[in-house]
Amino acid sequence: MTRDAATARPVEERPQRLHRYAGRLLASLDEVTGAGVGGVAVGCLDATEAAETVLELGRVIARLEGLRLAVLAHGDAIDLARNVPGPATGDTAGWLTATALIHARAAHAEVRLAEDLSDRYRATADALLGGRIDAAQARAVVQAVNRLPDWVEAEDRARAERHMLEEASRLDAVQLRAVGRRLLEVVDPAGAEAEEARRLQAEADVADARTSLSMWDDGTGTTNVWAKLPTSRGVMLRKALHAIANPQLADAIPRTDRTQPQVMGQALCRLLESLDPDDLPSSGGLNAAVVVTMSLETLLGGLGAATLDSGDRIAPGEARRMACAAGVIPAVLGSRGQLLDLGRRARLFSKPQRVAMAVQQGFTCAVERCDRPTAWADAHHLDGWARGGRTDVADGVLLCGRHHTLAHHPDHHVQRLGPGRVSIDRAPRAAPLRH
Numbered sequence: 001m002t003r004d005a006a007t008a009r010p011v012e013e014r015p016q017r018l019h020r021y022a023g024r025l026l027a028s029l030d031e032v033t034g035a036g037v038g039g040v041a042v043g044c045l046d047a048t049e050a051a052e053t054v055l056e057l058g059r060v061i062a063r064l065e066g067l068r069l070a071v072l073a074h075g076d077a078i079d080l081a082r083n084v085p086g087p088a089t090g091d092t093a094g095w096l097t098a099t100a101l102i103h104a105r106a107a108h109a110e111v112r113l114a115e116d117l118s119d120r121y122r123a124t125a126d127a128l129l130g131g132r133i134d135a136a137q138a139r140a141v142v143q144a145v146n147r148l149p150d151w152v153e154a155e156d157r158a159r160a161e162r163h164m165l166e167e168a169s170r171l172d173a174v175q176l177r178a179v180g181r182r183l184l185e186v187v188d189p190a191g192a193e194a195e196e197a198r199r200l201q202a203e204a205d206v207a208d209a210r211t212s213l214s215m216w217d218d219g220t221g222t223t224n225v226w227a228k229l230p231t232s233r234g235v236m237l238r239k240a241l242h243a244i245a246n247p248q249l250a251d252a253i254p255r256t257d258r259t260q261p262q263v264m265g266q267a268l269c270r271l272l273e274s275l276d277p278d279d280l281p282s283s284g285g286l287n288a289a290v291v292v293t294m295s296l297e298t299l300l301g302g303l304g305a306a307t308l309d310s311g312d313r314i315a316p317g318e319a320r321r322m323a324c325a326a327g328v329i330p331a332v333l334g335s336r337g338q339l340l341d342l343g344r345r346a347r348l349f350s351k352p353q354r355v356a357m358a359v360q361q362g363f364t365c366a367v368e369r370c371d372r373p374t375a376w377a378d379a380h381h382l383d384g385w386a387r388g389g390r391t392d393v394a395d396g397v398l399l400c401g402r403h404h405t406l407a408h409h410p411d412h413h414v415q416r417l418g419p420g421r422v423s424i425d426r427a428p429r430a431a432p433l434r435h
Contacts, residue, residue: 018071025064059131066117066128066138069110072096073118076111116142123158127165136173141165144180148187149195156187163187204230217312241267251365251372251400270401292319320408349379349396356393360420366397368423378404382416397422 011023045053072092081095089095096107117125121142128138141164145157152160160183167179184192207230214226229237245253245267253266292314293307306319349357357366358374365372377398381391397420399407406412406424413427 018067058134062134063129063131065135066125066130069114069117069135070125070129072111073114076115077118113139113142116146121145121161123161123165127168133165133168134173137168137176140173140176140180141168144177144183147180148184149191151191152184152187160187207231221314240271244270249376251376251402254402317405317409321405349391353391353393353396354379354398357396357398357420360393361398362420365400365403366420366422367399367403368417368421370400370403372400372402374398376400380404380407380414382414382422 008023009019011020011027014020014023042050076092081089081092084095086095087098089098091111093104093107093111096102096110097104100107102110117128117138121138124133124138124141127133128135133141141161144164145160148157148160163186164176164180164183168176171179182192184195210228211230211233212228215223217223241264245263247253247255253263253270255263258266290308304316305313306316307313354374357379358377361374363374364370365374365377377400380397380399381395382397383390383395399422403424407414411427412424415423415425417423
Protein backbone atom coordinates (compact mmCIF):
# COMPACT_ATOMS: atom_id res chain seq x y z
CA MET A 1 0.00 0.00 0.00
CA THR A 2 2.91 2.35 0.75
CA ARG A 3 6.52 2.47 -0.31
CA ASP A 4 7.95 3.41 3.11
CA ALA A 5 5.87 1.43 5.62
CA ALA A 6 8.96 -0.46 6.81
CA THR A 7 10.88 2.78 7.57
CA ALA A 8 8.22 4.38 9.82
CA ARG A 9 9.44 5.57 13.24
CA PRO A 10 8.86 3.01 16.07
CA VAL A 11 5.75 3.70 18.17
CA GLU A 12 7.68 4.14 21.44
CA GLU A 13 9.75 6.94 19.85
CA ARG A 14 6.73 9.03 18.85
CA PRO A 15 6.07 12.02 21.16
CA GLN A 16 2.72 13.04 19.67
CA ARG A 17 -0.36 11.11 20.84
CA LEU A 18 -2.08 10.93 17.43
CA HIS A 19 1.14 9.72 15.84
CA ARG A 20 1.49 7.02 18.53
CA TYR A 21 -2.17 6.04 18.12
CA ALA A 22 -1.77 5.42 14.39
CA GLY A 23 1.19 3.13 15.01
CA ARG A 24 -0.55 1.24 17.84
CA LEU A 25 -3.70 0.82 15.73
CA LEU A 26 -1.67 -0.66 12.91
CA ALA A 27 0.11 -2.97 15.35
CA SER A 28 -3.23 -4.08 16.81
CA LEU A 29 -4.49 -4.88 13.33
CA ASP A 30 -1.34 -6.88 12.70
CA GLU A 31 -2.12 -8.96 15.79
CA VAL A 32 -5.64 -9.71 14.52
CA THR A 33 -4.92 -10.22 10.82
CA GLY A 34 -1.24 -11.06 10.72
CA ALA A 35 -1.89 -14.73 9.91
CA GLY A 36 -4.24 -13.82 7.06
CA VAL A 37 -7.92 -14.61 6.79
CA GLY A 38 -7.31 -18.19 7.84
CA GLY A 39 -5.82 -17.01 11.12
CA VAL A 40 -8.68 -14.67 12.01
CA ALA A 41 -11.39 -16.18 14.19
CA VAL A 42 -14.12 -15.19 11.72
CA GLY A 43 -15.69 -18.61 11.81
CA CYS A 44 -16.46 -18.29 15.52
CA LEU A 45 -18.90 -15.39 14.99
CA ASP A 46 -22.61 -16.10 14.95
CA ALA A 47 -24.97 -14.10 12.71
CA THR A 48 -25.60 -11.33 15.24
CA GLU A 49 -21.91 -10.97 16.05
CA ALA A 50 -20.99 -10.94 12.35
CA ALA A 51 -23.58 -8.24 11.61
CA GLU A 52 -22.45 -6.04 14.49
CA THR A 53 -18.79 -6.49 13.54
CA VAL A 54 -19.39 -5.56 9.89
CA LEU A 55 -21.27 -2.39 10.83
CA GLU A 56 -18.80 -1.38 13.53
CA LEU A 57 -15.81 -1.90 11.25
CA GLY A 58 -17.59 0.22 8.64
CA ARG A 59 -17.92 3.05 11.13
CA VAL A 60 -14.28 2.55 12.15
CA ILE A 61 -13.21 2.85 8.52
CA ALA A 62 -15.29 6.02 8.04
CA ARG A 63 -13.91 7.62 11.20
CA LEU A 64 -10.36 6.69 10.29
CA GLU A 65 -10.88 8.14 6.82
CA GLY A 66 -12.09 11.36 8.40
CA LEU A 67 -9.04 11.41 10.65
CA ARG A 68 -6.75 10.67 7.72
CA LEU A 69 -8.21 13.54 5.67
CA ALA A 70 -7.84 15.92 8.62
CA VAL A 71 -4.16 15.01 8.97
CA LEU A 72 -3.72 15.25 5.18
CA ALA A 73 -5.13 18.79 5.19
CA HIS A 74 -2.74 19.74 8.01
CA GLY A 75 0.17 18.16 6.16
CA ASP A 76 -0.67 20.17 3.06
CA ALA A 77 -0.87 23.36 5.13
CA ILE A 78 2.64 22.84 6.55
CA ASP A 79 4.05 21.89 3.11
CA LEU A 80 4.60 18.25 4.01
CA ALA A 81 6.02 17.34 0.59
CA ARG A 82 8.97 19.72 0.99
CA ASN A 83 9.80 18.81 4.57
CA VAL A 84 10.07 15.02 4.61
CA PRO A 85 12.82 12.85 3.16
CA GLY A 86 12.13 11.26 -0.19
CA PRO A 87 11.81 12.13 -3.84
CA ALA A 88 11.08 15.71 -4.85
CA THR A 89 7.37 15.59 -5.62
CA GLY A 90 6.47 19.28 -5.54
CA ASP A 91 3.21 19.16 -3.60
CA THR A 92 1.12 16.98 -1.29
CA ALA A 93 -0.74 15.29 -4.14
CA GLY A 94 2.55 14.38 -5.79
CA TRP A 95 3.85 13.03 -2.48
CA LEU A 96 0.71 10.86 -2.14
CA THR A 97 1.18 9.54 -5.65
CA ALA A 98 4.80 8.63 -5.01
CA THR A 99 4.49 7.15 -1.51
CA ALA A 100 0.93 5.80 -1.17
CA LEU A 101 0.71 4.42 -4.73
CA ILE A 102 -2.38 6.52 -5.49
CA HIS A 103 -3.10 7.65 -9.05
CA ALA A 104 -2.30 11.32 -9.57
CA ARG A 105 -5.91 12.28 -10.35
CA ALA A 106 -7.20 10.51 -7.24
CA ALA A 107 -4.43 12.06 -5.13
CA HIS A 108 -5.37 15.59 -6.22
CA ALA A 109 -9.05 14.83 -5.50
CA GLU A 110 -8.17 13.61 -1.99
CA VAL A 111 -6.15 16.72 -1.21
CA ARG A 112 -8.97 18.98 -2.44
CA LEU A 113 -11.51 17.08 -0.32
CA ALA A 114 -9.24 17.27 2.73
CA GLU A 115 -8.82 21.03 2.27
CA ASP A 116 -12.57 21.57 1.78
CA LEU A 117 -13.44 19.58 4.91
CA SER A 118 -10.84 21.44 6.94
CA ASP A 119 -11.62 24.95 5.68
CA ARG A 120 -15.29 25.19 4.69
CA TYR A 121 -17.24 22.05 5.57
CA ARG A 122 -16.61 21.47 9.26
CA ALA A 123 -20.09 19.99 9.83
CA THR A 124 -19.40 17.37 7.17
CA ALA A 125 -15.92 16.72 8.60
CA ASP A 126 -17.41 16.20 12.07
CA ALA A 127 -20.03 13.78 10.65
CA LEU A 128 -17.27 11.79 8.96
CA LEU A 129 -15.09 11.75 12.09
CA GLY A 130 -18.12 10.63 14.10
CA GLY A 131 -18.82 7.74 11.72
CA ARG A 132 -22.28 9.07 10.81
CA ILE A 133 -21.36 9.22 7.11
CA ASP A 134 -18.66 7.59 5.04
CA ALA A 135 -16.04 9.19 2.80
CA ALA A 136 -18.10 8.73 -0.39
CA GLN A 137 -21.07 10.51 1.19
CA ALA A 138 -18.80 13.29 2.44
CA ARG A 139 -17.45 13.76 -1.07
CA ALA A 140 -21.02 13.92 -2.45
CA VAL A 141 -21.95 16.63 0.07
CA VAL A 142 -18.89 18.74 -0.67
CA GLN A 143 -19.21 18.44 -4.45
CA ALA A 144 -22.91 19.36 -4.38
CA VAL A 145 -22.39 22.52 -2.33
CA ASN A 146 -19.31 23.46 -4.36
CA ARG A 147 -21.41 23.35 -7.55
CA LEU A 148 -23.79 26.04 -6.28
CA PRO A 149 -23.47 29.30 -8.27
CA ASP A 150 -21.13 31.98 -6.95
CA TRP A 151 -24.04 34.28 -6.10
CA VAL A 152 -25.33 31.89 -3.39
CA GLU A 153 -24.60 33.48 0.00
CA ALA A 154 -22.57 31.78 2.76
CA GLU A 155 -25.64 31.39 4.96
CA ASP A 156 -27.49 29.56 2.19
CA ARG A 157 -24.45 27.38 1.54
CA ALA A 158 -24.40 26.35 5.20
CA ARG A 159 -28.12 25.55 4.97
CA ALA A 160 -27.44 23.49 1.84
CA GLU A 161 -24.72 21.53 3.67
CA ARG A 162 -27.10 20.80 6.56
CA HIS A 163 -29.76 19.63 4.11
CA MET A 164 -27.31 17.26 2.41
CA LEU A 165 -26.18 15.83 5.75
CA GLU A 166 -29.81 15.20 6.72
CA GLU A 167 -30.30 13.36 3.43
CA ALA A 168 -27.08 11.39 4.05
CA SER A 169 -28.70 9.77 7.09
CA ARG A 170 -30.99 7.81 4.75
CA LEU A 171 -29.33 7.85 1.31
CA ASP A 172 -26.19 6.22 -0.04
CA ALA A 173 -23.55 8.17 -1.94
CA VAL A 174 -25.06 7.54 -5.39
CA GLN A 175 -28.51 8.68 -4.26
CA LEU A 176 -26.95 11.62 -2.46
CA ARG A 177 -25.24 12.79 -5.67
CA ALA A 178 -28.62 12.73 -7.42
CA VAL A 179 -30.09 14.93 -4.66
CA GLY A 180 -27.08 17.22 -4.94
CA ARG A 181 -27.76 17.91 -8.60
CA ARG A 182 -31.05 19.60 -7.57
CA LEU A 183 -29.64 21.29 -4.46
CA LEU A 184 -30.16 24.83 -5.73
CA GLU A 185 -33.91 24.20 -5.85
CA VAL A 186 -33.83 23.65 -2.08
CA VAL A 187 -31.69 26.68 -1.30
CA ASP A 188 -33.25 29.17 -3.75
CA PRO A 189 -36.19 27.84 -5.82
CA ALA A 190 -36.63 31.07 -7.80
CA GLY A 191 -32.92 31.33 -8.47
CA ALA A 192 -32.82 27.67 -9.47
CA GLU A 193 -35.48 28.22 -12.11
CA ALA A 194 -33.60 31.16 -13.59
CA GLU A 195 -30.31 29.27 -13.43
CA GLU A 196 -31.84 26.28 -15.20
CA ALA A 197 -33.28 28.55 -17.89
CA ARG A 198 -29.82 30.06 -18.47
CA ARG A 199 -28.21 26.64 -18.55
CA LEU A 200 -30.75 25.20 -20.98
CA GLN A 201 -30.48 28.23 -23.26
CA ALA A 202 -26.70 27.90 -23.27
CA GLU A 203 -27.03 24.20 -24.11
CA ALA A 204 -29.51 25.04 -26.89
CA ASP A 205 -27.14 27.62 -28.37
CA VAL A 206 -24.27 25.13 -28.36
CA ALA A 207 -26.48 22.40 -29.84
CA ASP A 208 -27.63 24.75 -32.59
CA ALA A 209 -24.04 25.65 -33.43
CA ARG A 210 -23.06 21.97 -33.55
CA THR A 211 -26.03 20.84 -35.66
CA SER A 212 -24.74 19.19 -38.81
CA LEU A 213 -25.51 16.49 -41.34
CA SER A 214 -23.19 14.68 -43.72
CA MET A 215 -24.07 12.23 -46.50
CA TRP A 216 -21.70 10.21 -48.63
CA ASP A 217 -22.02 7.27 -51.00
CA ASP A 218 -19.79 4.27 -50.42
CA GLY A 219 -19.98 3.09 -54.03
CA THR A 220 -21.97 -0.07 -53.24
CA GLY A 221 -25.50 1.28 -53.59
CA THR A 222 -25.55 2.63 -50.05
CA THR A 223 -25.63 6.22 -48.79
CA ASN A 224 -24.17 6.82 -45.35
CA VAL A 225 -25.81 9.47 -43.17
CA TRP A 226 -24.25 11.05 -40.08
CA ALA A 227 -26.11 13.73 -38.18
CA LYS A 228 -25.92 15.73 -34.97
CA LEU A 229 -29.21 17.37 -33.93
CA PRO A 230 -30.50 19.39 -30.99
CA THR A 231 -32.20 17.15 -28.44
CA SER A 232 -35.66 18.52 -29.25
CA ARG A 233 -35.29 17.67 -32.96
CA GLY A 234 -33.83 14.31 -32.06
CA VAL A 235 -36.92 13.54 -29.99
CA MET A 236 -39.14 14.54 -32.92
CA LEU A 237 -37.24 12.27 -35.32
CA ARG A 238 -37.16 9.37 -32.86
CA LYS A 239 -40.91 9.57 -32.22
CA ALA A 240 -41.66 9.68 -35.96
CA LEU A 241 -39.43 6.67 -36.67
CA HIS A 242 -40.81 4.71 -33.72
CA ALA A 243 -44.34 5.34 -34.99
CA ILE A 244 -43.43 4.03 -38.45
CA ALA A 245 -41.47 1.09 -36.97
CA ASN A 246 -44.36 0.05 -34.71
CA PRO A 247 -44.53 -3.78 -35.01
CA GLN A 248 -48.29 -3.65 -34.34
CA LEU A 249 -48.98 -1.91 -37.66
CA ALA A 250 -50.73 -4.06 -40.23
CA ASP A 251 -48.08 -3.01 -42.76
CA ALA A 252 -45.25 -3.32 -40.23
CA ILE A 253 -41.64 -3.42 -41.32
CA PRO A 254 -40.59 -7.09 -41.50
CA ARG A 255 -38.27 -7.82 -38.57
CA THR A 256 -37.00 -11.26 -39.55
CA ASP A 257 -33.19 -11.24 -39.36
CA ARG A 258 -33.20 -7.44 -38.83
CA THR A 259 -31.61 -5.70 -35.87
CA GLN A 260 -33.30 -2.70 -34.25
CA PRO A 261 -30.96 -0.22 -36.01
CA GLN A 262 -31.84 -1.88 -39.33
CA VAL A 263 -35.56 -1.55 -38.58
CA MET A 264 -35.05 2.14 -37.75
CA GLY A 265 -33.19 2.56 -41.04
CA GLN A 266 -36.15 1.08 -42.92
CA ALA A 267 -38.44 3.44 -40.98
CA LEU A 268 -36.36 6.41 -42.14
CA CYS A 269 -36.71 5.21 -45.74
CA ARG A 270 -40.49 5.04 -45.34
CA LEU A 271 -40.53 8.49 -43.80
CA LEU A 272 -38.67 9.91 -46.81
CA GLU A 273 -40.96 8.13 -49.27
CA SER A 274 -44.01 9.61 -47.55
CA LEU A 275 -42.86 13.21 -48.13
CA ASP A 276 -44.76 15.14 -50.80
CA PRO A 277 -42.32 17.37 -52.74
CA ASP A 278 -45.09 19.93 -53.22
CA ASP A 279 -44.96 20.55 -49.47
CA LEU A 280 -41.24 21.39 -49.64
CA PRO A 281 -39.61 24.64 -50.85
CA SER A 282 -38.83 24.79 -54.58
CA SER A 283 -35.50 25.69 -56.12
CA GLY A 284 -35.14 27.21 -59.57
CA GLY A 285 -38.81 26.64 -60.26
CA LEU A 286 -38.54 22.93 -59.47
CA ASN A 287 -39.77 21.10 -56.42
CA ALA A 288 -37.81 18.48 -54.50
CA ALA A 289 -39.09 15.53 -56.52
CA VAL A 290 -36.51 12.93 -57.59
CA VAL A 291 -36.27 12.33 -61.35
CA VAL A 292 -35.84 8.70 -62.43
CA THR A 293 -34.73 8.26 -66.02
CA MET A 294 -35.44 4.86 -67.57
CA SER A 295 -36.08 3.31 -70.93
CA LEU A 296 -39.55 2.32 -72.05
CA GLU A 297 -38.33 -1.28 -72.04
CA THR A 298 -37.34 -0.99 -68.37
CA LEU A 299 -40.71 0.50 -67.48
CA LEU A 300 -42.42 -2.40 -69.28
CA GLY A 301 -40.50 -4.94 -67.20
CA GLY A 302 -37.10 -5.16 -68.84
CA LEU A 303 -33.79 -5.66 -67.10
CA GLY A 304 -32.18 -2.32 -67.95
CA ALA A 305 -31.05 -0.16 -65.06
CA ALA A 306 -32.43 3.32 -64.40
CA THR A 307 -30.66 6.54 -63.46
CA LEU A 308 -31.51 9.03 -60.72
CA ASP A 309 -31.03 12.75 -61.28
CA SER A 310 -28.03 12.47 -58.95
CA GLY A 311 -26.33 10.23 -61.51
CA ASP A 312 -26.71 7.10 -59.39
CA ARG A 313 -27.85 3.88 -61.07
CA ILE A 314 -30.62 1.75 -59.53
CA ALA A 315 -32.13 -1.67 -60.20
CA PRO A 316 -35.02 -1.84 -62.71
CA GLY A 317 -37.49 -3.21 -60.16
CA GLU A 318 -36.67 -0.38 -57.78
CA ALA A 319 -37.14 2.13 -60.61
CA ARG A 320 -40.57 0.75 -61.50
CA ARG A 321 -41.62 0.89 -57.86
CA MET A 322 -40.36 4.46 -57.50
CA ALA A 323 -42.24 5.51 -60.65
CA CYS A 324 -45.47 5.03 -58.71
CA ALA A 325 -44.41 7.23 -55.81
CA ALA A 326 -45.69 10.76 -55.35
CA GLY A 327 -42.21 12.14 -54.76
CA VAL A 328 -40.79 10.88 -58.06
CA ILE A 329 -40.90 12.18 -61.64
CA PRO A 330 -40.33 9.33 -64.14
CA ALA A 331 -38.57 10.36 -67.36
CA VAL A 332 -39.23 7.63 -69.96
CA LEU A 333 -36.94 7.38 -72.99
CA GLY A 334 -37.57 5.69 -76.33
CA SER A 335 -35.22 3.30 -78.08
CA ARG A 336 -33.30 6.22 -79.65
CA GLY A 337 -33.10 8.14 -76.38
CA GLN A 338 -35.95 10.52 -77.16
CA LEU A 339 -38.12 11.65 -74.23
CA LEU A 340 -41.47 9.87 -74.40
CA ASP A 341 -42.95 11.17 -71.13
CA LEU A 342 -41.95 13.44 -68.29
CA GLY A 343 -44.37 13.82 -65.46
CA ARG A 344 -46.28 12.23 -62.67
CA ARG A 345 -49.60 14.03 -62.23
CA ALA A 346 -51.34 12.26 -65.12
CA ARG A 347 -49.87 8.96 -64.00
CA LEU A 348 -50.89 9.20 -60.35
CA PHE A 349 -54.30 8.38 -58.96
CA SER A 350 -56.16 11.29 -57.38
CA LYS A 351 -57.33 11.30 -53.79
CA PRO A 352 -61.01 10.62 -54.76
CA GLN A 353 -59.84 7.70 -56.92
CA ARG A 354 -57.83 6.28 -54.02
CA VAL A 355 -60.87 6.57 -51.75
CA ALA A 356 -63.02 4.77 -54.33
CA MET A 357 -60.47 1.96 -54.66
CA ALA A 358 -60.19 1.67 -50.87
CA VAL A 359 -63.96 1.28 -50.57
CA GLN A 360 -63.99 -1.30 -53.36
CA GLN A 361 -61.22 -3.29 -51.65
CA GLY A 362 -62.75 -3.13 -48.19
CA PHE A 363 -59.94 -0.82 -47.01
CA THR A 364 -57.31 -3.57 -47.17
CA CYS A 365 -54.57 -4.44 -49.63
CA ALA A 366 -55.94 -5.78 -52.93
CA VAL A 367 -53.98 -9.04 -52.62
CA GLU A 368 -56.05 -11.96 -51.39
CA ARG A 369 -55.74 -12.67 -47.64
CA CYS A 370 -53.63 -9.53 -46.98
CA ASP A 371 -55.24 -7.43 -44.27
CA ARG A 372 -52.86 -4.48 -44.35
CA PRO A 373 -54.83 -1.20 -44.47
CA THR A 374 -55.12 0.92 -47.59
CA ALA A 375 -54.06 3.95 -45.56
CA TRP A 376 -50.48 2.73 -45.99
CA ALA A 377 -50.95 1.38 -49.52
CA ASP A 378 -49.53 2.49 -52.89
CA ALA A 379 -51.72 2.93 -55.97
CA HIS A 380 -50.74 0.53 -58.78
CA HIS A 381 -51.78 0.35 -62.48
CA LEU A 382 -52.94 -3.16 -63.38
CA ASP A 383 -52.35 -2.34 -67.04
CA GLY A 384 -49.04 -0.54 -67.10
CA TRP A 385 -49.26 3.12 -67.98
CA ALA A 386 -46.53 2.66 -70.57
CA ARG A 387 -48.67 -0.02 -72.23
CA GLY A 388 -51.61 2.35 -72.53
CA GLY A 389 -53.14 1.66 -69.12
CA ARG A 390 -55.51 4.30 -67.83
CA THR A 391 -55.34 6.11 -64.52
CA ASP A 392 -58.86 5.20 -63.40
CA VAL A 393 -60.47 3.09 -60.70
CA ALA A 394 -61.16 0.17 -63.05
CA ASP A 395 -57.47 -0.13 -63.88
CA GLY A 396 -56.02 0.46 -60.43
CA VAL A 397 -55.59 -1.26 -57.09
CA LEU A 398 -54.08 -0.29 -53.75
CA LEU A 399 -51.19 -2.55 -52.69
CA CYS A 400 -49.31 -2.61 -49.38
CA GLY A 401 -45.62 -1.81 -49.54
CA ARG A 402 -44.49 -5.44 -49.63
CA HIS A 403 -46.90 -6.49 -52.36
CA HIS A 404 -46.23 -3.33 -54.38
CA THR A 405 -42.55 -4.23 -54.39
CA LEU A 406 -43.39 -7.77 -55.56
CA ALA A 407 -45.72 -6.41 -58.27
CA HIS A 408 -42.73 -4.68 -59.88
CA HIS A 409 -40.32 -7.56 -59.37
CA PRO A 410 -39.33 -9.27 -62.65
CA ASP A 411 -39.85 -12.73 -61.12
CA HIS A 412 -43.52 -12.07 -60.23
CA HIS A 413 -46.71 -11.28 -62.12
CA VAL A 414 -50.06 -9.79 -61.09
CA GLN A 415 -53.34 -11.52 -61.97
CA ARG A 416 -56.82 -9.98 -61.70
CA LEU A 417 -59.26 -11.94 -59.58
CA GLY A 418 -62.17 -9.52 -59.68
CA PRO A 419 -63.02 -5.92 -58.77
CA GLY A 420 -60.41 -4.72 -56.32
CA ARG A 421 -58.81 -8.16 -55.91
CA VAL A 422 -55.57 -9.54 -57.35
CA SER A 423 -53.01 -12.26 -56.73
CA ILE A 424 -49.26 -11.91 -57.09
CA ASP A 425 -47.45 -15.10 -58.00
CA ARG A 426 -43.92 -16.05 -58.85
CA ALA A 427 -43.53 -16.25 -62.62
CA PRO A 428 -42.54 -19.70 -63.90
CA ARG A 429 -38.94 -19.93 -65.01
CA ALA A 430 -38.31 -20.51 -68.68
CA ALA A 431 -37.22 -24.03 -69.56
CA PRO A 432 -33.54 -24.29 -70.48
CA LEU A 433 -32.74 -24.58 -74.17
CA ARG A 434 -31.89 -28.07 -75.37
CA HIS A 435 -29.40 -28.62 -78.14
